[in-house]
Amino acid sequence: MYMKFWPRVRGVTFGLICGVGVLAASSGMAAVKIERVTSAKGIEAWLVHDGSVPVISMSFEFRGGSALDPIGKEGLSEMVSGLLDEGAGDLDSQSFQKLLEDESIYLSFDTDRDIFSGRLRILSKKQDRAFDLLRLALTKPRFDPEPVGRIREQIETRIRRNAASPQHIADRSLWEAVYPNHPYGRPSEGTPESLATLTVDDLHGFVHSRFTRDRLIVGIAGDIDAETLKPLLDKAFGDLPAQGGTIDLPEVEPKIIGISVIDRNIPQTVVRFVAPGIPRRDPDFFAALLVSYILGGDGLTSRLAETVREKNGLAYSIGAGLATLDKSALISGAFATENSRAGRALDLTRAEWARMGHEGPTAAELAAAKTYLLGSYPLRFTTTNDIAQQLMGIQHEKLDIDYANTRQEKINRVTLTDATRVARRLFDPSQLSIIAVGRPIGITESSVPPSPRKAPSEPRSK
Amino acid sequence: MRKNAATERRDYIVSVRRSQVALAFFLFIFLLIGHSWPAAAELFRPETFNLSNGMQVVVLTNRRAPVVTQMVWYKVGAADDPWGTSGLAHFLEHMMFRGSKAVPPGAFAHRIAENGGTSNAFTSWDYTAYHQTIARDRLELVMKMEADRMANLQLDQARLLPERDVILEERRSRVDNSPAAILSEQMYAALFRNSRYGRPIIGWAHEMQALSLKNVSAFYHGWYAPNNAILIVAGDIDAQELKPLAEKYYGGIAKRSIPVRLRPTEPKNKSGLQRRVILYSADVRQPNLRHMYLAPSPRSVDPLDICAIQVLTEILGGGATSRLHRKLVLEKSVAIGAAAYYEGNFLGETVLNFSLTPRGDTEITQRMMALDGALTEELEDLIKNGVTEEEVRLVRERLIASTAFARDDLESAARIIGEALATGDTIEDIASWPQRIAAVTAERVNKMARSILVEENSVVGQLMPSQSEGKP
Numbered sequence: 063m064y065m066k067f068w069p070r071v072r073g074v075t076f077g078l079i080c081g082v083g084v085l086a087a088s089s090g091m092a093a094v095k096i097e098r099v100t101s102a103k104g105i106e107a108w109l110v111h112d113g114s115v116p117v118i119s120m121s122f123e124f125r126g127g128s129a130l131d132p133i134g135k136e137g138l139s140e141m142v143s144g145l146l147d148e149g150a151g152d153l154d155s156q157s158f159q160k161l162l163e164d165e166s167i168y169l170s171f172d173t174d175r176d177i178f179s180g181r182l183r184i185l186s187k188k189q190d191r192a193f194d195l196l197r198l199a200l201t202k203p204r205f206d207p208e209p210v211g212r213i214r215e216q217i218e219t220r221i222r223r224n225a226a227s228p229q230h231i232a233d234r235s236l237w238e239a240v241y242p243n244h245p246y247g248r249p250s251e252g253t254p255e256s257l258a259t260l261t262v263d264d265l266h267g268f269v270h271s272r273f274t275r276d277r278l279i280v281g282i283a284g285d286i287d288a289e290t291l292k293p294l295l296d297k298a299f300g301d302l303p304a305q306g307g308t309i310d311l312p313e314v315e316p317k318i319i320g321i322s323v324i325d326r327n328i329p330q331t332v333v334r335f336v337a338p339g340i341p342r343r344d345p346d347f348f349a350a351l352l353v354s355y356i357l358g359g360d361g362l363t364s365r366l367a368e369t370v371r372e373k374n375g376l377a378y379s380i381g382a383g384l385a386t387l388d389k390s391a392l393i394s395g396a397f398a399t400e401n402s403r404a405g406r407a408l409d410l411t412r413a414e415w416a417r418m419g420h421e422g423p424t425a426a427e428l429a430a431a432k433t434y435l436l437g438s439y440p441l442r443f444t445t446t447n448d449i450a451q452q453l454m455g456i457q458h459e460k461l462d463i464d465y466a467n468t469r470q471e472k473i474n475r476v477t478l479t480d481a482t483r484v485a486r487r488l489f490d491p492s493q494l495s496i497i498a499v500g501r502p503i504g505i506t507e508s509s510v511p512p513s514p515r516k517a518p519s520e521p522r523s524k
Numbered sequence: 525m526r527k528n529a530a531t532e533r534r535d536y537i538v539s540v541r542r543s544q545v546a547l548a549f550f551l552f553i554f555l556l557i558g559h560s561w562p563a564a565a566e567l568f569r570p571e572t573f574n575l576s577n578g579m580q581v582v583v584l585t586n587r588r589a590p591v592v593t594q595m596v597w598y599k600v601g602a603a604d605d606p607w608g609t610s611g612l613a614h615f616l617e618h619m620m621f622r623g624s625k626a627v628p629p630g631a632f633a634h635r636i637a638e639n640g641g642t643s644n645a646f647t648s649w650d651y652t653a654y655h656q657t658i659a660r661d662r663l664e665l666v667m668k669m670e671a672d673r674m675a676n677l678q679l680d681q682a683r684l685l686p687e688r689d690v691i692l693e694e695r696r697s698r699v700d701n702s703p704a705a706i707l708s709e710q711m712y713a714a715l716f717r718n719s720r721y722g723r724p725i726i727g728w729a730h731e732m733q734a735l736s737l738k739n740v741s742a743f744y745h746g747w748y749a750p751n752n753a754i755l756i757v758a759g760d761i762d763a764q765e766l767k768p769l770a771e772k773y774y775g776g777i778a779k780r781s782i783p784v785r786l787r788p789t790e791p792k793n794k795s796g797l798q799r800r801v802i803l804y805s806a807d808v809r810q811p812n813l814r815h816m817y818l819a820p821s822p823r824s825v826d827p828l829d830i831c832a833i834q835v836l837t838e839i840l841g842g843g844a845t846s847r848l849h850r851k852l853v854l855e856k857s858v859a860i861g862a863a864a865y866y867e868g869n870f871l872g873e874t875v876l877n878f879s880l881t882p883r884g885d886t887e888i889t890q891r892m893m894a895l896d897g898a899l900t901e902e903l904e905d906l907i908k909n910g911v912t913e914e915e916v917r918l919v920r921e922r923l924i925a926s927t928a929f930a931r932d933d934l935e936s937a938a939r940i941i942g943e944a945l946a947t948g949d950t951i952e953d954i955a956s957w958p959q960r961i962a963a964v965t966a967e968r969v970n971k972m973a974r975s976i977l978v979e980e981n982s983v984v985g986q987l988m989p990s991q992s993e994g995k996p
Binding site: 094112114115116117119155156159160162163164166168183185208212215216219222223225226227228284326327328329330332359361362363368371372373374375376377378379398399400430433434435436437438439440441443444445446447 | 588590621629639640642643657658659662685686687688690691692693697700702703759807809843844850853854860861883918921922925926928929931932933
C-alpha cells in the first residue's frame with residue numbers, strides 16, 4: 063500500500079508479462095500452457111494446470127472499482143472488500159473466519175480504481191469447501207452491524223495513519239490534483255464523512271449491481287484440471303446475475319499542475335511526479351515501456367538511479383514507470399531526499415527527463431532493456447499465485463490467450479527510431495506535475511511552466 | 525477482515541534497495557505460515573553438501589519454470605557491528621554493489637538486468653544475504669559474480685562517499701520520517717540494554733556519518749569467507765548439476781578464521797521494574813500501543829519450547845479467531861486491531877511482540893490506559909488459567925497444514941531455509957519442524973507463557989498524537 067502512485071502490479075500493464083524472451087525461448091514458457099475453460103453455466107476461466115504442489119491459487123476480478131463509488135459514498139468498494147469475509151449465509155463473522163482458518167483457506171478481497179478483486183489460495187483437497195465459502199461471500203454476505211461498524215473504524219484508522227505518512231500525503235494530493243474533475247481523483251478509501259453515510263442497503267446494493275458475470279474475469283493455477291474446475295466455477299460464480307451493463311466512466315487526460323509543495327516538519331522531502339503516459343492499446347506502448355524502463359526502471363540500473371543515487375547519493379530509492387489506468391495513462395515516479403538537497407535531486411531528475419526527451423536512449427541501452435524485459439518473463443511464473451494474477455491481468459487488458467508470444471515479437475520489433483520518437487512524446491519536463499512533501503530547499507511552488515516544447519501528439523489507437 | 529496492526533512485522537530487515545513487490549510477498553508468506561519458516565524443508569527435501577573450504581550448499585529443486593534463485597547468506601549481521609560503528613554490516617551490503625577487480629562500479633546490477641535477472645540484498649541483526657533470480661541458463665553468470673565479490677571487493681573513498689549518503693537517505697526514509705519506526709527503534713533500545721539488538725540495523729545517524737573505509741574493509745575481510753557463508757540455489761536445478769558449478773566458482777576461495785559471534789544476554793530484572801517508551805508527535809494521527817517481551821533465544825532452549833512459543837503467539841494474536849482479536853476487538857471493543865508476532869530466528873535472545881490499535885474517539889490518554897489494562901488482563905488470564913488443549917490442537921493443525929503452501933514459492937522457501945541455517949539451525953532441524961509442532965502440548969505452551977509474559981521483561985511503547993511537536 064506504500065507506493066500507491068507507483069506502477070501497479072496488475073501484471074501486463076507494466077510489462078511484467080513480457081514475451082517469450084530471447085533468453086528463454088528455447089526452454090521457456092512453452093512449459094506454461096494456458097487453457098480456456100468454460101463451465102456449463104458459461105463461466106470462463108483461464109487455467110494453468112500444474113500438479114507439482116497440492117495447492118490452487120485463483121485470482122478473479124469484477125471490472126469496475128472504487129472509481130464507480132457514487133459521489134459522497136467514497137469508500138463503498140473498500141468497505142465491501144473488507145466485509146465479504148465477515149459473515150455470509152448462516153455463518154456469522156466468527157464462524158466464517160473459523161472455517162477459513164481451520165481449513166487453511168486464504169480468501170481475500172481488494173479494490174482499486176478500476177477493479178474489485180479477490181484471491182483464493184487453498185490446498186487442493188479443500189476445493190469444495192473453499193468454493194462454497196466463496197459463493198456465500200459473493201452472493202449472501204450478511205453485513206451484520208458489528209463487523210460493519212468495526213470495518214468502518216478500521217478504514218478510518220487507516221485514513222488517519224495515512225494522513226501522517228508523507229508518501230500517502232504526496233499520493234493523495236497528486237491524484238486529487240491531476241484528476242480534479244474525475245472519479246480517479248477521489249480517495250478510494252473514502253473519508254470519515256463519506257464512510258459515515260454508507261448504509262447496509264448501500265453495501266447490498268453494491269453486491270447486487272457490481273458482481274455480475276459479464277464483468278467477471280478469472281485466472282487460476284495449480285493442482286486442478288479443467289474438468290474438475292468447471293463445476294467449481296459454477297458453484298462460485300454461476301448464480302451471479304448475468305448483466306451489470308456497461309461501465310460509465312469517461313476517459314481523462316491528467317491535468318498538468320507544475321510544482322506544489324506541502325509543508326511538513328520532517329527531515330526528508332518526499333517527491334512524487336507524474337506526466338501524461340501512454341494507453342495500453344497504443345501501438346507505441348512497448349516502445350514506451352522500454353524507454354521508461356531505461357529512464358526509471360526499478361533497481362540500480364536506470365538513468366535516474368545512476369545519476370541521483372549512484373553518482374550523487376541523493377536518494378535511497380528513485381524510479382519512474384508507466385502507470386496505466388483503464389481510462390487514463392500516466393508515467394509516474396518518486397524519490398525522497400534530505401530537505402537541503404531536495405532541490406538538487408529534483409533538478410537532476412528533470413534534467414534526465416529532458417535529456418531522454420531530446421536524445422532518446424542509446425542503441426546499447428535499448429538492447430539491454432529488451433533483454434531485461436524479455437528475459438525476466440519466466441520470473442513472473444514461478445508460483446501459482448503469480449500465475450493466477452498474470453492470467454487475470456492479461457484478460458483484464460483484453461489481450462489474447464497467446465499474448466506471451468505476440469508480446470515477445472512486439473518488444474523485439476521496437477527500433478531505436480521508435481524508441482526515440484516515443485521518448486520525445488513522453489519525456490517533456492513541461493508536462494510534469496510534481497508534489498513535494500516536507501521542507502525542501504530549492505523547490506518552489508509554481509503553476510504550469512511555459513511549455514518550451516509541446517509534446518507532439520501521436521494518434522491514439524482506440 | 526483487514527490486516528491492520530501487523531504492519532511492522534518485518535521492520536528490521538534492511539535492504540540495499542526498495543523492492544515493494546518482493547517485500548509484500550515476503551510478508552504475505554510470513555503471515556501465511558505464521559512464523560513457522562522451517563516448515564518448507566521437509567516438503568522440499570533440500571539436498572545439501574559442503575565444499576572443501578567449508579562453504580555449505582543447499583539445493584531446492586522445482587522444475588515448474590526454467591528459473592533459478594541464487595542466495596548467498598553470510599553468518600554476520602548488524603549485531604556484529606563493532607561498538608561505535610552501528611550500521612556497518614548494512615553499509616557493507618551496499619558497498620558489495622560498488623564493484624570488484626573484475627566488475628566495475630555499477631556493472632553488477634547492470635549485467636544481471638541485461639540478462640533478464642533481478643538482484644537485491646538484505647541485512648538483519650544476524651545475517652546478510654545477497655540474491656538473484658534469473659533464467660536457468662544464466663546461473664553461471666551470477667555465481668561467477670557473487671563468488672568474485674566474496675573475495676575481490678574493491679573499496680575506495682570515491683565509491684564509499686556517495687553510498688554513505690545513500691544509507692543516510694535510507695535511514696531518513698525508513699526511520700526519521702516515520703514516528704512509528706522511531707518508536708520501534710527506541711523500544712528495541714530499551715528492551716535490549718546488553719544485547720546488540722538494541723542498536724538499529726541501519727545504524728544511529730551520528731555513527732553512520734563517520735563510517736570509514738577502514739571500518740568497511742576490516743569488516744569485509746573479517747567476516748566474508750566461504751566457511752562463513754551458505755549458498756542456496758532454488759529452482760530448475762538439482763545437487764548433481766550444481767555441485768561442479770559450486771566447486772568451480774566458490775571452491776577456490778580460501779577459508780579463513782572467523783571471529784566469534786557475541787550475543788550477550790540481558791540481565792535479570794528486579795520485579796517491579798517498568799519500562800515505557802512514549803513518543804508524542806504532531807505527525808501522529810493514529811495512536812498505537814505495543815508490548816515487547818524478551819523471549820528466549822532459539823539457540824539456548826529446547827527446540828520444543830520455541831515451537832510452544834510459536835503456538836502461543838498464534839493463539840494470542842494469530843488472526844481473526846485469536847484470543848486478542850476476540851476479546852479486545854470483538855467483545856470489549858477497546859481495539860480496532862490486535863496482532864502478536866514472535867521473532868523466532870534470532871541467534872540471541874529475541875522478542876515476542878504485541879501491537880494494538882486503540883478504538884473509539886474519547887480522550888486518547890484514557891483510551892490507551894484502558895487498552896493497556898485490557899491487554900494486561902488478557903495476558904494475566906492466560907497465565908492464570910492457561911490455554912486449552914483444544915486451542916493448541918487447532919493451531920497445531922493449522923500450522924502444519926499451511927506448510928504445503930511454502931512449497932509453492934521457491935524464493936520464500938530459500939529465505940526460510942537461509943534464515944534458519946544462518947541462525948544456527950541444521951537442515952535436520954528444519955525438516956523436523958512439523959513433528960516438533962505436532963508434539964507441542966498445552967502444558968508446554970503455558971510454561972512458556974508464564975516464563976515470558978512477565979512485566980519486568982517487557983517494554984511498553986505508545987505512539988501518541990500531540991498538538992505541538994514534542995509536547996504531550
